[in-house]
Amino acid sequence: MKTICLYFQVHQPWRLKTYRFFNIGKDHNYLDDLTNRAIMQKIARECYLPMNALLLKLIKENKGAFRVSFSLTGNAVEQFKLYAPEVLDSFRELVKTGCVELLAETYSHSLAALSSKEDFVEQVKAHTAMLKKEFGVKPKAFRNTELIYSDEIGTMVGELGFKTMLAEGAKHVLGWKSPNLVYASAGDQSLRLLLRNYKLSDDIAFRFSNQGWDEYPLTADKYAAWLSESDGEVVNLFMDYETFGEHQKASTGIFDFVKNLPKAVLQRGDLQFATVSETAAAHQPVAVIHCPHVMSWADEERDVTAWLGNDLQNEAFGKLYEMKDKVRSLKSDDFNYVWNFMQTSDHFYYMATKWLSDGDVHSYFNPYGSSYEAFMNYMNVLSDFQIEVEKALEAKKAARKTKKA
Amino acid sequence: MRVLMFGWEFPPHIAGGLGTACYGMTRGLARNGVDVTFVMPHASGDEDQRFVDVVNASDVETVFGKVSNDSADIIEKMSFIHIDSNLVPYLSPEDYESYHDEFVKTGEKRWETSDVWSQRYTFSGKYGANLLEEVARYAIVAAQVAKDLDGQFDVIHAHDWLTYFAGIAAKRVSGKPLVVHMHATEFDRSGENINTQTYAIERAGMHAADRVIAVSNLTRNIIINRYGVPAEKVVAVHNAVRFADKNAPLPERGVKDKIVTFLGRITFQKGPDYFVEAAAKVLKRCPNARFVMAGSGDMMNHVIRRVARLGIADRFHFTGFLRGDDVNKMFQLSDVFVMPSVSEPFGIAPLEAMRENVPVIISKQSGVAEVLDYAIKVDYWDVDAMADAIYGLVNYPALSKMFSEKGLEEVTNLKWNDAASKIKRVYEDAIASVK
Numbered sequence: 001m002k003t004i005c006l007y008f009q010v011h012q013p014w015r016l017k018t019y020r021f022f023n024i025g026k027d028h029n030y031l032d033d034l035t036n037r038a039i040m041q042k043i044a045r046e047c048y049l050p051m052n053a054l055l056l057k058l059i060k061e062n063k064g065a066f067r068v069s070f071s072l073t074g075n076a077v078e079q080f081k082l083y084a085p086e087v088l089d090s091f092r093e094l095v096k097t098g099c100v101e102l103l104a105e106t107y108s109h110s111l112a113a114l115s116s117k118e119d120f121v122e123q124v125k126a127h128t129a130m131l132k133k134e135f136g137v138k139p140k141a142f143r144n145t146e147l148i149y150s151d152e153i154g155t156m157v158g159e160l161g162f163k164t165m166l167a168e169g170a171k172h173v174l175g176w177k178s179p180n181l182v183y184a185s186a187g188d189q190s191l192r193l194l195l196r197n198y199k200l201s202d203d204i205a206f207r208f209s210n211q212g213w214d215e216y217p218l219t220a221d222k223y224a225a226w227l228s229e230s231d232g233e234v235v236n237l238f239m240d241y242e243t244f245g246e247h248q249k250a251s252t253g254i255f256d257f258v259k260n261l262p263k264a265v266l267q268r269g270d271l272q273f274a275t276v277s278e279t280a281a282a283h284q285p286v287a288v289i290h291c292p293h294v295m296s297w298a299d300e301e302r303d304v305t306a307w308l309g310n311d312l313q314n315e316a317f318g319k320l321y322e323m324k325d326k327v328r329s330l331k332s333d334d335f336n337y338v339w340n341f342m343q344t345s346d347h348f349y350y351m352a353t354k355w356l357s358d359g360d361v362h363s364y365f366n367p368y369g370s371s372y373e374a375f376m377n378y379m380n381v382l383s384d385f386q387i388e389v390e391k392a393l394e395a396k397k398a399a400r401k402t403k404k405a
Numbered sequence: 406m407r408v409l410m411f412g413w414e415f416p417p418h419i420a421g422g423l424g425t426a427c428y429g430m431t432r433g434l435a436r437n438g439v440d441v442t443f444v445m446p447h448a449s450g451d452e453d454q455r456f457v458d459v460v461n462a463s464d465v466e467t468v469f470g471k472v473s474n475d476s477a478d479i480i481e482k483m484s485f486i487h488i489d490s491n492l493v494p495y496l497s498p499e500d501y502e503s504y505h506d507e508f509v510k511t512g513e514k515r516w517e518t519s520d521v522w523s524q525r526y527t528f529s530g531k532y533g534a535n536l537l538e539e540v541a542r543y544a545i546v547a548a549q550v551a552k553d554l555d556g557q558f559d560v561i562h563a564h565d566w567l568t569y570f571a572g573i574a575a576k577r578v579s580g581k582p583l584v585v586h587m588h589a590t591e592f593d594r595s596g597e598n599i600n601t602q603t604y605a606i607e608r609a610g611m612h613a614a615d616r617v618i619a620v621s622n623l624t625r626n627i628i629i630n631r632y633g634v635p636a637e638k639v640v641a642v643h644n645a646v647r648f649a650d651k652n653a654p655l656p657e658r659g660v661k662d663k664i665v666t667f668l669g670r671i672t673f674q675k676g677p678d679y680f681v682e683a684a685a686k687v688l689k690r691c692p693n694a695r696f697v698m699a700g701s702g703d704m705m706n707h708v709i710r711r712v713a714r715l716g717i718a719d720r721f722h723f724t725g726f727l728r729g730d731d732v733n734k735m736f737q738l739s740d741v742f743v744m745p746s747v748s749e750p751f752g753i754a755p756l757e758a759m760r761e762n763v764p765v766i767i768s769k770q771s772g773v774a775e776v777l778d779y780a781i782k783v784d785y786w787d788v789d790a791m792a793d794a795i796y797g798l799v800n801y802p803a804l805s806k807m808f809s810e811k812g813l814e815e816v817t818n819l820k821w822n823d824a825a826s827k828i829k830r831v832y833e834d835a836i837a838s839v840k
Contacts, residue, residue, distance in 0.1 A: 021697055021722040022734070025659025315713035372709045376723045383719050387660060 002271050003234045004227060005194060005279040007143070007166065008241035010048075011073040011109045012040055013346035015367050016381055024384045030338065035367065037083045044084040047245035052090040054255060058262050059099045066262040067099045069276040070241070071143050074107035074130050075344060088134070095135050101275035104128050104139035104162065110343035111307055113144055113153045114294065115321045120156055122328075126340070141165065141276045145345055147196065147238070147297035148304060151187035151290065158188025164280040166238060169195035170295045170302040177287070180232025184285040192280040193289055196238040196297060200226065205239040209252035217253070220260035228268050233283050238297070299354075307348040312375040317348060319382060326389050335392065338385055350374035406832060407440040409558040409575060411547065411568035423588055425753060426620075427564060429647045433825025439832070442558060444550060444571075446490035446543060486550060490543045492567050498600060501536035537602060540570050547571030551578045560584060560832045566591075566603060569610025582615040582835040589620075590627050593748040594674055608632045615835040618642050618828065620751035621772020642827045643776045645819040646756035656734045662695045663799045666739040666763075668732070668754055669746075671702035676745035676768065676785045681708055683743070685715045686792035687799070692720070694799050699724040699735050736761040740805065741798045745785045746771050755780060759816040764808035766794045776819060779811040 017032035058066050072091065080088040094100045106112055107126035112119040124142070131137055141164035142157050149167040157165050169179025179195040203223070207213045215222070227235050240247065248254040265271045274282060298306045308314055320342060327339045351371045368374040412427040431441050551561070551574070562584045563572030569585055576583040591599045591607060611617045611632055617639045619625035625641045628634050665684070669675045677698065684696040698708065698721070705723070712721045727735060736742070742758035742765045749771035756773065758765050759780075767774055768785035781798070783790040798805045 021699075021724045022656075022731070022738075023659070024722070025661075026657065027659075311710050311713040312718075315716060315718045318716070319719045370706075372706050373725075375709060375713065375718070376725070379718045380722060383722065386719060 002227070002230075002232070003274045003279045003282055004265060004271055005069070005234060005236045005274055005276060006067075007069040007071075007103070007236070007238045007276055008243075009071055009143070009239070010076050010241045012036075012043070012076045012079050013109065013344045014075055014079070014341040015039075016347070016377055019377055019380045019384070021380060024380060025387055028384065028388060030381045030384075031341075032367070036079060040079045040083040043242060043246055044080075044087045046250065047242050048084070048087045049090060050250070050255065051241070051244045051258070052087070052094060054258060055100075056090070056094055056097070058259070059094070059097050062262050062266065064099055065266055065273060067101075067273045067275050067278070069101040069103060069141075070094075071103040071105045073105065073109040074127055075109060075341060077130060077134060092135060095137065099275075101141065101277055102131055102135060102137050102139055103166070103276060104131065104142045106145050108340045108343045109145050109345055110340075111145060111148070111304075111317065111345050111348065112343060113148055113156070114304065114308065115317070115324075117156055119321060119324060120153075121160065123343070124160055141280070143276075146304075146307075148294060149193075149291060149296070150294040151185065151292055153294070154185035154187030154191055154193075154291075156187075158185065158191040162191065164192045164194060164277055166236075166276065167193050167195055167289075167291075168295055168297040168302055169197055169236070172302065173289065173291050173295055177289075178232045179236065180230055180234055181286045182234060182280055182283040183287055183289045186288050186290045189288060192285055194234070194236045194276060194280060195289075196236050197230070198297070200230065200235060201237045201239050204237070204254075204257075205243045205247065208248050208254060208257070218257065220257055220264035223257075223261070224264035224268055224271070227265060228270055234279055236279075305354060306352050307345050310351070310353050310371075312351045312353075312371060313348045316351065316375060316378055316382070319379070323386060323389060326393060330389065330392055330396070332392065335389065342382065342385065347374070347378050351378070406438070406560070406829065407442070407558045408434070408832060409442050409444065409551065409554065409561045409581075411444050411561070411563040411571045411575075413445055413564060423565060425647075426588065426644050429645060429821040430825060430828065432647070433645075433821035433823075434828065436822050437825045437829050439825070439829055442484050442486065442554065444486040444488060444547065446492040447487035488543060488546045488550070490539060490546070492539060492543060497594070498536040498602060501539070505534060537606075540567055540606070543568070544570035544574040548574035548578045551575035555579060560835055562586065562828075562832075563610065563614075564588065566607045566610060569606055569613075572610065573613045576613065580839075582839040583613060584616045584618060584831060584835050585610045585614040586618045587611070587620065587624055587628060587750070589750045590624060590631070592627055592631060593624075593750050596673060596747070611638075614638070615838050616640060616831050618831060620644055621775050623770070623772045623775065624750040640827075640831050642824055642831070643772070643819070644751050644753055644756075645821040645824045646753065646760055646816055647821060648760065648817070655737055658738060660695060662693050663740040664695050664697055664738055665741040665743060665795055665799070666697045666699060666735060666758075667743055667745070668699040668727075668735055668758075669744070671698065671700050671705045671708060673704065674746060674748055675702075676747045677702075677704055677708050678711065679745040679785055679788050679791065680743055681711050681715070681721070682788040683745075683791040683795060684721055685717055686788065687795045688717050688720055691796060691799060694720070694795070696721045697724060697735070697739075698722070699727050699732075701726040733757075733761070736763060739763045741766065741795055743791065743795065744768060744771060744773075745783075745791060747785050749773070756816050756819065759809075759812040762809045762813055764798050764805045764812060766791060766798070777812075777815060779808055779815050781808070 015032045015035050016030050019030060055068060095102060104124060105127055106123040110123050112123040128139060131139055140162060142162040143166040144153060147166055147168045179197045183193040185191040185193050208218055210216060244254055244258060294304050295302050296304050308317055327335055350366050350368050351374045353371050413424050431443060434441055558581060560582050561572050561575045563569055564586045565588050572583050572585060591604045611628065611634045617628060617634055619628055619639055619641045621643060622641045625639050628639050629636050667677060667680045671677045687694055712718050736758050742755060742763045744752055744755050744767045746752060746768050747770060751772040755765040755767050766781045766783060769782050770785050774782050781794040783794060
């Protein structure tokens, strides 16, 4: 019996408003409320709500045989609560069926794993606390931002008590090995790795509506046949949840495809659905994967140069995490809130200069005209945040002094 | 005395130093009893098919509202003629070509140039296919204007190379003397890699002219040495600065740190990279300063990358191009103004900064250095000296107080009235030389 593991990533960044030099020191509202609301409500209407309703229907029809996994970033959940509470309700309903597993990740879809262990642990704990509060669940499996993974990150994730982690089935790491088996991490051999089958995942996420593709149109039956024919014991299909209705519009027939998929898969007899943790538990790891260098699921290179690949990104990243001790010592919810959304990887993604072949994805929902604009705006906001943090620290010091006296 | 002037539209429409200078100069001339017929290109696009458009002085918008508000003198002394053309100052043949290509390809008719003054740029099928064609077309219309106005002017005055052909044409038609005004040379704009067509027009204009006005001795020397113009024909008249009648309230300061400003086009000519290197040196020793680069231009991305690499991006801010009031606001928020120009024929920005009580550091390679005593002067390439000067002005209040007070006094004495009376004398010379 081959296991099909469907996992969807749900994330929306808090987009910054146009924040000019003249605002520094005076204006501490950094977010573009209008754009954030408009985008969230548009995606809720076109993707989250119809797709959640469809999945709920399919789960009920198949009586436990159809199972999926999600991870929702803290940023996305914050925006649900503010702009589209019905989306959060529909996710809660999905979780309640028992056929949906929620994964842990970083709270802000951040690159904290690349900064330090301390920053990473803080982000993961914040996210786990959020899952507990909003959904009442304790996650057992972990997925890092953009499937960023290395042996070192595997060690940290293992120490945090997770049993399973997702990663990219990157060719340069796997070599001749198949992504369709369960592996163990070299950083912590008790941590099981599920590797994304990027060919079959991207058939849905990128190629589904491409009329120039020789397999167009893709039907559920054809796709189920490919799943059967593939080698190995598992097929890990990981993709952005916005694929359904947003990247692939409803008019492409993506919802019909999803509607027919469970039946097409289950009637073959040799395939079953399982959540991430169930998939990892159902199969023995066949080998240890060594990954000394950081990889991700992004771009052709499957590395992290989309976020930390040029001087602008490195400077912004460095300047941000320079502040961590100061922000932490404040122990203030207001400052932590800003601290969290400033860490979101999307801000760094907008500063990427490696446009050419991957320009399409990079420019999706990018509010800036150029990477330089993105950088200027981010640094202006960060400068004001620095000033505010310093002010708060001084006020705290002064308060302590008067207390002593 | 009556002058036919080929100039540029007044602010706020377009400008940079050129429009500002034209405005101050014509006001000064009016006060000196000179009648000005002011001819300027004005792109109407497709809506307006008129070739030449004569308007009242009171219909011309300026920076401070309509001319009529405070300028009874100027209205009596001036009339305006719009020639329908899409010429704007600082346009290079390369820029024009790229706009034209876009226009042909996309049919789009309007652009905003990316310099700090953000001028609007209009295109339509009736304008020349390249800049030189448009310059020639403008000259033909100018000749017609000169013929129509025959006997109504004594001297012709043309500003910047784009109008030189117009000036030459008007001179041939009317037989009146021609004065050309060099606000910048091709060597200032492009270093040694000059555009030879532009150079040729500048040279032709100056050789055809009876007198050449240079905005500084620096520019005068370039004209004599590199364009082969006889020294006795070239006169330096420094620009001045105009004081606004009413002062807007000062903007509120957001940050406590001292603000060091660069304001101008971010191009080779303005030396932005020296400012960045100096900033990095200053920040090493005094972290309580912030640097602002206001404006945009073809070197902007290069400068941003350099700032990121130096690791000073949280203390070095970019504003993008500033419009209208924001330019003044930026001056008012500054504690030090730096103009590190590699080559600056005059440079009006430091005067505007001094007008707002801001101490200035200017490069020795700028024309304005000739008229200012209360400005710190450094070689543009000497980033150590520049850093020293910035450090001093930021950290020693006595020094910055001295420069700001004495500087205001000094700049107050640079009056357009005086510059205009010098220009009037040049007109008289030119007329005498023809007779």
